[in-house]
Amino acid sequence: MDTLQKFLFEGLPVRGMLVRLGASWRDLLSRRASVSDGGHAFAAPVRALLGEMAAAGVLMQGNLKFNGAIILQMQGDGPVKLAVAETLPDLSFRVTAKVVGEVAADAGLEEMLNLHGQGRCAITLDPLDRLPGQQPYQGVVPLFGDQREPLQKLSEVLEHYMLQSEQLDTRLVLAADDSVAAGLLIQRLPMSGGANLAGQVLVSADEDHIGRSEDFNRIALLAATLTADELLTLQPAEVMHRLFWQETLRVFEPQQPRFACRCSRERVAGMLRGLGAEEVESLIAERGEAEVGCDFCGAIYRFDPVDVGGLFTPGHAVPPASSQLQ
Ligand SMILES: [Zn+2]
Structure with a gap:
């Protein structure tokens, strides 16, 4: 079954979330495959990127308390001009891409979207109850790291966005093939009373704060050991057990993402x-x-x-x- 599984680390300011899109992802691919884009089906790296974007969109929708569409847009200057994933509050998702030219079988993010350094990722939050004249909220992050190094993974791009927009440390692991699109999100929870008006977490030197940082760092390191292969083949319960068997987790009722289109x-x-x-x-x-x-x-x-x-x-x-x- 396709699931979004949320969990908390008991007693620690850290939350986690796992998404696994199986049947809904294959359903989407089978319909999208019938649509030609310049006369050919998307290359495998584009399908994988769209799958990772779908998984990430569901994670972000599950993570933000937001009544509206979350739209991830990768705008590129390579063969992939645009890749879009849209998720609604009911966890329905859809994706599409605009590809011009060939995408090599082993192309990464840079080769697909950031050949000339102009690629970027725009995240739009579009409220369903938007008032007339009200603009959607949009954040844009480049496909570069802090040292201007080109980022090779969507997860790194989105980690930057989360840090910039929410001021929250986040670790993401994403993977997709033609059967499954999946992701793990680990996030440091804002400390009660510890954030200023701009949403920035205030740095405090007390022992408790330092101890709590170590908790997040330990869990983030465990999360980073998850391989794409494990993420694609294991069920959420197995992933949680394999990574966090020494931690006490509070696991919530799973939710069910699905593929659906808003066109009519x-x-x-x-x-x-x-x-x-x-x-x-x-x-x-x-x-x-x-x-x-x-x-x-x-x-x-x-x-x-x-x-x-x-x-x-x-x-x-x-x-x-x-x-x-x-
Ligand atoms: Zn449609």
Whole structure:
């Protein structure tokens, strides 16, 4: 079963989370594989990146108390121009990518996204109850480390983001292949009363604080020993046992992530209305119908001349999904 498993280290200011996407990840891949991107399926490293992004998105959604979409966007200057993973509060997720040119079978983050040093990762928090005129929150981190060294792992990029945005030490281990996308997150909890208004954890020299740092460091070191192979093959309970058998864990009820797309015939109709009658009618004149494919799930929405006429007739409802292919 696909799960998000949260846990706490009893008595320590450290929390953990494991995600394992199996059936939902394969479901997504099978649909996305039917969609061509420049005429070919994504190369293995792109599929792995998208899987890691999906796992990371679910972890971040589980980690933040936020009522909205969390959108991870990798914007690249290599063959991968864009990779997107979006997760909603109900842990439904979807991913897509825009690839131009060849991706080598052994390409890492740098070769895919950061060939000329312009790659970056944008994390957008888009509230579901956003007020008119309210902007989503966005944080951007480069694909470089503190010493300007190119980062080779998505987990390192996101650790930087967490430290920057939440001022919280975080360790992430991510892995994905064509069967499973999975991740482990370990995070130092903010100490009660220890954070200032900017969210920065105040440095205190007392013994207790130092002891607590050591707890996090010990657990983070254990987390870092987890291999991609273990993460992909072991169930969450087995991972927790293998890494943290000497710790006392409080384990919460697992949650179930799933693949789901937010596209709909209504949304596509709205998009076509936004293009304007003239534009859409010239499309119809050229091709006989307007066809819009969803980049996330591969659904194709078709609007024939009658449908399109209805779109631009005031008071006319959105046409039924008679010609919709899923
Ligand atoms: Zn869709």
